[in-house]
Amino acid sequence: MAHFLATMHTLGLRLRDRIDAASKDREAGLTTVEIVLWVGFLVLLAGVVYAFLSGYISGKLGSIT
Known part of the structure; x- marks a missing residue:
């Protein structure tokens, strides 16, 4: 029984450490x-500027010839 309690205590501590570590780095990849x-x-x-300029230049070239 003591072994089971020690295992559960260790599991609880490790879980709490993981939760604390996850909550500290909440903005890490932001x-x-x-x-x-x-x-x-x-x-x-x-892309929008290129499309606009390309259309504008093509329109002007068409009216020149």
Whole structure:
């Protein structure tokens, strides 16, 4: 019985340590997510600008000839 109680006590301590460690690093990957979102936004913005300029230049070239 003592062995069972010691095992359960150790399990409880390890579980509490894991919960404490997980709650301390709640914002650990947040900067990475923010960088990925900014890069995605900038790529999308570059695509929109490229499409606009490409259409505008093609339209002007068509009216020249």
